[in-house]
Amino acid sequence: MKTKISTLLLLPFFALLMLTSCQQEVVDITPPADSEALSASSPLTALMSSASKMDGSKDNIIDNASCLSIELPVTVVVNGLEIIIDSEEDYKVIEAIFNEFEEDDDYLEIIFPITIITAEHDDIVINNADELKEFVDECKGENENDDDIECIDFKYPISFSVYDVNFQVIDVITVENDRQLYKFLKRVKNSEFLASLNFPVTMVLADGTEVVVNNNEELENTINEAKDACDEDDDNDYGDDDFTKERLDEYLQICPWVVHEFKRNNQDNTVEYQSYALNFKEDGVVRMRARNGDILTGTWSTRVTKRGALLKLEFDTLADFTLEWIVYDIEYGKIKLYEEGGNRIIMKKNCDVVIDITKERIENYLQECLWRVARLQVDDVHNEKDYIGTPLKFFANNVVKIRLNGEFVTGEYEIGVRNSGFFLQIFLQDRPNLKLEWLITFLEPGLIKLENENNRMVLRRHCADGDDDINYIDDVLLTWEWEVALYQDGDVNKTEEFFMYTIDFLENGWIKVTDPNNGIIDGNWLAYRHEGLHLGLHFGIEAPFDDLNHRWKIAEITQSRIELKDLNANGEIERILVLEKKE
Template identity: 45%
Template sequence: MKKFMSYLMFSSLLLVALSFTSCQEEFEELPGEDSQEAILASSSTAQLIKRTSSKDGSYDNIVDGASCFAINFPYVVNVNGLDININAVEDLKLIKQIFNEVEVDDDILEIIFPIQITLSDYTEITINSKEQLRERVEECIEGGDDDDIECIDFVYPIVVYSFDINLQQTGNVTVENDMQLRRYFAERGDDDLLSFDFPITLELYDDTKVSVSNNAELANAIETAKSKCDEDDDDDYDDDFTQERLEEYLVACPWLVNEVIRANVDNTGQYFDYVMNFTEDGNVVMKDRVGNSLMGTWSTRIGENRVLLKLEFEALADFDLEWFVYDLEDGKIKLYAGEGEKIIMKKACGVVDNTPDTLREILKECSWVIKKVKLNNEDVDRLLGYEFSFHAEGVVTLSSESSISEGTWAITTNAQGRLVMAITMGDEPGVSFEWLLSDLRDKRLKFNIEDSNYELILERVCDNNSDDGDVAEIRNILMGGEWMIAKYTEGDNDETQDYAAFTFAFQAELAVNVTTGETGPTYPGLWRIIRDSEGELKCYLNFGLATAMQDLMDDWKIVSVTNSRIELKDISGDNTTEILVFEKK
């Protein structure tokens, strides 16, 4: 590489640089773009370099709620009563999974102290309590100390040179990562002169690489890229989002009221599934379940480093308040106004004011597998994995591995403008309802009835996932012989021995047969392998009403697969982790 050695021609520039004051521009005046020159360690270019090499603390915001530091592994958190060991970034996904899979809106996460955190300059600090952590979080608001640049990165290794006042090289160091570069600049005095062994390479957020030949090009590359990507500092779980983002979020879709608590009184039943439409002119229309419209206004502001949403209705006192927006999950907004004051709303894009033809065409495209049926707050496990096929002329079939039921279906809208799927299945009353569409996604549909204790969730399956190589391979492995349960644990309880005599034979056409010895009972059932709407591989097991098999009936997440061993996992409604391992006999 071309060494950075000649600076005598810039002696006049150096004199200016050494007298550099607070009047400097966004980044310093530099010679022609073909030149190479030293920079002060306190210069704006150096600040850009330090921000680009700072520790990014946003990846664990789901735990600490702060982007300008990260918690050091390993540590332990308690999520909705369940202790989780966090040993790597991958383990953070389990927290989100628990939040998503467990139908609890009051998600609780507690950190087990003490912990160590790493600041943006890679300083490590021990935190002994929730109060100490909160103090650090309050110092770390967006636009304040959280100034790291994540949209562009250095490609290492890089050689950095130091110079004396006479522009004589005094040393060089090879840095291998962001931490070494950040610390190197932090250890320099304000008047120290530095530069790189050019050219150096940087990588943009879209994996594009750019080469720079001097400090001017370096500063320009960072300055140009720093705001070009979403740094995801909010992680959808903390309060680190902008007023503008909230406003865009509100007007993008209608919203379904999911929970209302005022003065510690749960008023959800009164308002459940009311529809709110926010418009850009500051008006909001609330529609009740019979279609009556209630008019109001909305506005937002920033207060105490928080985003606030003010709602004003003449006839809706339970909503008429200024709310702190404390969570923007995927598809949800949570509002808080003090102890015992809370509103939760769910996004309803495609659910409200959509045409029935849209839903009809979606349903007819593929088959739909039942992930969940809940009637009067009780899960109907005997329908798990059954498959709906919606045909023309209003005909619908519901099939398992051994039976097919036929009925009728129709799509209409109710007084609120919400889509409704009416199913009549004479010999299967568990699905024969007028289901309100509450969530519309590419591969998943969720329905309920006005009483939230009734719920239907369907996963899309096209051509039985035959084009998914992983699905086909797992099916072939399971059908390649007989299997036994090598492990079944429910929380801390090891119940493997209860299934020691069981032999599983996974057969074609979704049938699985379980035997318990030569003279023992047999349990026929349904099995299927699919890739669900979240991209996860799932193994459905359903043995109907067989009491001995109830604990094994679930849509299990496939954790690992070999030709002789398959490990499955599930987190149940009470946060209990279940592990099921099959091994080939």
């Protein structure tokens, strides 16, 4: 939370204090009340000084000391791997190396010389481990009370009026960060001058909430109320994994949690339990939704011990989850559980997951907007390309329609129940793959996952209404006729294959392509958003446009030019397609 800088920028106003007999530059103001003046012994001066101390806990995974911090960049050797730490984000790299293997002995070696920053914002060069140990030994132990207040900060800049002994202003000082504030207050505590803080001042709490204070009394009360209101995380680890029981309970109940990794007794069971969802209730009941839609009920409880925070799970019919787990790491939206013997769970928060699936809830979700067939794998063959630009629309009374060449073709759908869970079947002419009995394994407002045996289907919701970017893309495409200005396939330029073709994007997702002989090629298109903006194009099997059947990433779009890219799994460009307005 603390702001850190490497140099002190206080204005050289102290020399003015020696020249108080020269009154030409003195500004007469109303003298401040005694309660508004900061003095060497005032409690507010001490509180402000503590709040401006350097917080050294963020890099405890390196130096094991909360009263000092190592100036970055620094080179360290972690479990034999040399890495350069040049930002606070890199502390996660160290933790990831430590957490790679649970039963190994972790070690970290610092490459000297380094510069440390003390709690008083002093920079000191350290040449070896023995010198560093002397400073570390002066710090208090893990989670012991110290003078550093980390739960509240000043929102900079702030300013002070500096007075002579007659309470006449001799300077106004602007302070930009914690280092400057601490050094300024040190002068106040040394009785070198009197000063008062110029209000209003904004304070920032640990959760980001801002509080405006208007006088010394409000400021002192605000700091006192906030100073113990957060976990200062003064342990020798990275991350806030030392929650109190109350905070951990509240965190678990905030949303459902989805299993992303699972290991039990040194056996990786991720494939078996991935996408299982847990919902922690305040009455100690946990409800788990299995991948087949089954709902399992168990109990949960937490406690905090010398080993850290513990989460106990008990299920009558699910022994793999039944264990008291150590909560060994908590990140934003992620919880990692561990227990000796090769047991590990990683869960991610997902507030959109629905634990209690009902037929009515499935129907309601399906009838929201259009649905894209994002994935369709049947008998190890990927068929999703056949559905590019052809979304589905579900209606009441078991009616489903698919949009083809600008028109909706009508079919039926059925939602049923089996012992394994809810299933979905879609009956559309010439679409036999959709007719399979699909088990609904995952359901949230924008995503539905379906399975049967070795087959997989994923439906993603498409709601264009209210999306300004999609509406803009649609308007541009519909306004003009287009031609292929560039088609680059790897190192091969194939643009000339599309010479004299005219592409016309029409309402309701129909593409009409006119060839040089005035022949017509029909196709389908859909602009949509998913991890960026995309344009789905499908021209059937007609050459040369069959080569353009793809969900293209929109790299750039103007009123007269559209640049599309096909990226591989590594983010590298494999193909480029540029459409330009036809003159």
